[in-house]
Amino acid sequence: MARASLKVLPADPPPAKMKTSRSSKWRAAVLVVVHLAIAAHLAHWLTAGTTLTPVEPSEAMAFARSGVINAGLIFFAAMILSTAIFGRFFCGWACHLVALQDLCRHLLVKAGIRPKPLRSRVLVLVPGLAFCYMFLWPAAYRLWIGDSFGHLDWELTTSQFWATFPGWVIGVLTFLICGFVVIYFLGAKGFCAYACPYGAIFGVAEKLSPLRIRVTDACQGCGHCTASCTSNVRVHEEVRDWGMVVSSGCMKCLDCVSVCPNGALYYGAGPLPLFAKPRVAQPTKPKRPLSWAEEAVLGVAFLAAFLAFRGLYGTVPFLMSLGVAGLLAYAALIGWRLLTKGDVFFYRQVLKAGGRVTSTGRWTLAGLGLLALFWAHSGWHRVETFRAERATRPLGGLRLASVDLAALPLTLTGQQREQVAEARRRLERVQRLGLFATLGNASQLAWVHLLEGSSAEAAAWARRALARDEDPASMHQILGRLSFEAGQLADAVAHYERVIALAPDRPEPYANLSLVLAQAGNLEGAKEVLGRGLARVQDNPDLLYNGALIHALQGQTTEAIVLFERVLALDPAHLEARENLAGLLASVGRYEESIGHFRRALEQASDDAATYYLLARALFEAGRRAEALVELRKSLQLDPTLAEARGLMEQLAGAGGVSP
Numbered sequence: 166m167a168r169a170s171l172k173v174l175p176a177d178p179p180p181a182k183m184k185t186s187r188s189s190k191w192r193a194a195v196l197v198v199v200h201l202a203i204a205a206h207l208a209h210w211l212t213a214g215t216t217l218t219p220v221e222p223s224e225a226m227a228f229a230r231s232g233v234i235n236a237g238l239i240f241f242a243a244m245i246l247s248t249a250i251f252g253r254f255f256c257g258w259a260c261h262l263v264a265l266q267d268l269c270r271h272l273l274v275k276a277g278i279r280p281k282p283l284r285s286r287v288l289v290l291v292p293g294l295a296f297c298y299m300f301l302w303p304a305a306y307r308l309w310i311g312d313s314f315g316h317l318d319w320e321l322t323t324s325q326f327w328a329t330f331p332g333w334v335i336g337v338l339t340f341l342i343c344g345f346v347v348i349y350f351l352g353a354k355g356f357c358a359y360a361c362p363y364g365a366i367f368g369v370a371e372k373l374s375p376l377r378i379r380v381t382d383a384c385q386g387c388g389h390c391t392a393s394c395t396s397n398v399r400v401h402e403e404v405r406d407w408g409m410v411v412s413s414g415c416m417k418c419l420d421c422v423s424v425c426p427n428g429a430l431y432y433g434a435g436p437l438p439l440f441a442k443p444r445v446a447q448p449t450k451p452k453r454p455l456s457w458a459e460e461a462v463l464g465v466a467f468l469a470a471f472l473a474f475r476g477l478y479g480t481v482p483f484l485m486s487l488g489v490a491g492l493l494a495y496a497a498l499i500g501w502r503l504l505t506k507g508d509v510f511f512y513r514q515v516l517k518a519g520g521r522v523t524s525t526g527r528w529t530l531a532g533l534g535l536l537a538l539f540w541a542h543s544g545w546h547r548v549e550t551f552r553a554e555r556a557t558r559p560l561g562g563l564r565l566a567s568v569d570l571a572a573l574p575l576t577l578t579g580q581q582r583e584q585v586a587e588a589r590r591r592l593e594r595v596q597r598l599g600l601f602a603t604l605g606n607a608s609q610l611a612w613v614h615l616l617e618g619s620s621a622e623a624a625a626w627a628r629r630a631l632a633r634d635e636d637p638a639s640m641h642q643i644l645g646r647l648s649f650e651a652g653q654l655a656d657a658v659a660h661y662e663r664v665i666a667l668a669p670d671r672p673e674p675y676a677n678l679s680l681v682l683a684q685a686g687n688l689e690g691a692k693e694v695l696g697r698g699l700a701r702v703q704d705n706p707d708l709l710y711n712g713a714l715i716h717a718l719q720g721q722t723t724e725a726i727v728l729f730e731r732v733l734a735l736d737p738a739h740l741e742a743r744e745n746l747a748g749l750l751a752s753v754g755r756y757e758e759s760i761g762h763f764r765r766a767l768e769q770a771s772d773d774a775a776t777y778y779l780l781a782r783a784l785f786e787a788g789r790r791a792e793a794l795v796e797l798r799k800s801l802q803l804d805p806t807l808a809e810a811r812g813l814m815e816q817l818a819g820a821g822g823v824s825p
Contacts, residue, residue: 183389184426186420188418192419195259196264200264210326215323218235218321218322220236223299224238225242226303229302230303232314233317235323241363249373252417253367253417256364257417257419266347266354268344270353270395272345273345273348273349280353281352282353283352283355284451285359287460287463287467291491292358295361295362296363298362331480332480338485343356343484343488347360351495353396353397357416358414361484368413372439375434375437377409377435378417379404379408379430380409380430381429384425384427384429387426389425390404390425395418398414399449406448407438411441466496470540471490476550478603478604507519546595549595550603553591553595553606557588557592563577567612567616568643568673569676570649570677570681571676575616585613588609592606592610593610605635605636607629607630608626608636611626641660641664642664642677644660645657645674645681646677648660649681654685658678658681662678665697675694679698679708680711683718688719691711692715706732706735709735710728713725713745725745725749729742729743729746729749733746740766744779747763756783760787773803774800775807777800777803778796778800778810780796781797793813793817794814797814797817
C-alpha cells in the first residue's frame with residue numbers, strides 16, 4: 166500500500182540579521198570628545214581660578230530669576246535654535262546624561278536585560294511642567310511683582326564654577342539613579358521621557374524642524390529601524406504612516422538610517438509634521454498599555470514623591486528628585502497591580518499568578534512596604550523642615566543686626582523673642598526626626614542660639630556647621646562676634662579675615678574687623694582694612710562711617726568731616742553720621758553748619774536729650790544764647806539728670822543773667 170505524503174512547502178526565508186549601526190560608533194566618539202571638553206573646562210577652572218561660566222542649560226535660570234546673561238543661557242538659546250532647524254541632534258550627540266543612559270542600556274543589554282519602556286500618558290507631561298517651573302515661572306513672578314528685565318547683567322566668567330552643582334556624593338547618586346535605575350525600570354532614555362526639562366523645549370523646537378528622518382519606497386517594513394532605536398520611537402510605523410518620523414522623541418541618533426537593510430531611510434528636508442498628510446487612511450494610534458486608573462496612580466504617586474524628596478535633608482537637587490519621583494511612581498504602580506490584578510509580571514519574574522501572590526511577589530511586597538515607610542518618613546521630615554524654614558524666615562533682619570558689632574548689645578522685643586524660640590523648637594525637631602543630618606540645620610541653630618543669647622550653644626552649632634561646610638562665611642561671622650564679646654580679639658580678627666576671604670564682596674566683615682582692630686588700639690590696621698573694603702565695595706556708607714570715626718579718633722578732623730559728608734550723600738538718613746559730623750563742625754568753629762545738622766538729626770530722633778544738649782552747645786558757642794536756652798530746656802525735660810545740660814544752663818545763667 167502506497168504511503169500518502171504531504172507536500173513540503175518551502176520555508177520562509179530566515180530574517181536578515183540586523184546590521185550593526187555605524188552611526189552609534191561615531192556618536193560614541195563625539196560624546197567622548199564632549200566629555201573631554203567638559204574635563205578641560207573643569208581643569209581650566211582648577212588651575213586658573215576663574216573660567217567661563219558653566220556651559221549648561223540649567224545656568225539659564227539665572228536670566229529668568231535675576232536678568233543675568235551667562236554662557237549657559239547663550240548655549241541653551243543656541244541649542245534651541247539649532248534644534249528648530251536641524252532637529253534634536255544636541256540630545257543625541259552631545260548630552261552627557263543621554264550618554265550615561267545609553268551606556269547603562271548597553272551594559273544592561275550585555276547582561277541579558279533589555280529595558281522595556283513605560284509608555285505613560287501622564288508622566289510624559291512632567292518635562293514640560295519642570296521646564297515651566299525652572300524657566301517660565303521665575304520670569305512670570307518677576308513681572309508680577311513689577312520687576313523689570315530692562316537691566317541685564319553679563320556674567321561670562323566665574324571663580325565659583327561649582328557653586329550651582331551638587332557635591333560629589335549627590336552627583337554620583339544622581340547619575341546612578343538617572344542612569345541604571347531609571348533605565349532598568351522606566352526603559353531606555355527614561356529620564357529624557359519623564360523628567361528632563363530641557364528635553365521638553367527641545368521637543369517643541371523639534372516639531373518646527375524641516376530636517377527629519379524620512380523614507381523612500383524601498384522600505385519593506387522589516388522593523389530593524391524600530392529595534393535599533395534607543396529613544397523608543399516606533400520608526401517603522403511612523404515612516405509607513407507619515408513618510409517620516411514625526412515623534413518629537415527622535416534624537417537624531419541616525420541608528421535607524423544606518424541599520425536599514427535597503428537604505429530606505431535618510432535624513433533630509435521636507436514637509437513639517439504639522440502640515441504633513443498621512444500616507445494611509447488610518448494612521449496607527451499609539452498603543453496605550455496603561456489604563457486611566459494606572460495613569461492616575463502614576464500621577465498621584467509622582468507628585469507625592471517629588472514633594473517628599475525635593476530638597477530632602479537639604480541635599481536632593483531638583484533633577485535628582487524628578488528621577489526619584491519617577492521610580493517611586495513606578496513602584497506604586499507595581500504595588501497597585503499586585504493589589505488589583507490577578508496576574509502580574511516584572512521582566513521574567515512572576516509576581517502574581519491566578520490571583521495568588523508568588524514568593525517573589527511577597528518579597529516584592531515586603532520591599533515596597535519598607536519603601537513606603539521610608540517615603541512617608543521623608544514626607545513627614547520635609548513638612549517639618551518647611552515649618553522650620555517658615556519660622557526662621559522672619560529672623561533675617563535680626564541676624565544681620567546680631568553680627569553688627571557697632572549695634573551691640575542687641576535687644577529683642579517680646580514678640581521677637583517668641584519668634585526666635587519657635588524657630589529653635591522647629592529646628593530642634595528637624596534635628597531629632599532626621600535619619601541623616603539636614604544640610605543647613607546646624608547653621609540655623611547657631612543663629613537662633615546667638616539671638617537667644619546662648620553663646621556656648623551658638624559657638625558649638627557654628628563649629629558643627631563649619632564641619633559640614635554650611636554657610637561658612639556666616640558661621641565665622643558668629644564666631645567672630647562671640648570672640649569679640651569674650652575679649653579674644655586675636656581670634657575675632659582671624660574669624661573676620663576668614664569671612665573676608667570667603668565673601669570679599671560683603672561690607673559687614675570689613676566694618677566689624679576694623680572695629681575689632683580699633684578696640685585693640687591698632688587704628689592704622691583698622692584704616693587698612695577699611696581701605697580694602699572700599700576698594701572692593703565702593704561707596705559703602707558703613708565702611709565710610711567707620712573710616713570717618715577712625716580719622717576723628719586720630720585727630721584728623723578735616724578728613725573725618727569729608728568722609729562723614731560722603732556717608733550722608735549716600736545715605737541722608739544715617740543719623741550717627743549726621744550727629745558726628747555736626748559735632749566735628751562745631752569743634753572747628755563752623756557753628757552754623759553744625760546747628761543745621763543737629764536740627765536735621767532731631768527731625769529723625771526728636772526724643773534724644775543728648776542731641777538737644779549738643780545743639781544748645783553749638784548755639785551757645787555761636788552766640789545765640791536765647792535759642793540755646795530753649796534747646797536746653799527741651800533736653801532737661803527729656804532727661805532731668807543730664808549733668809552736661811545742667812552745667813550749660815548754669816553757665817548761661819551766670820554769663821547773661823538768663824533765668825533757667
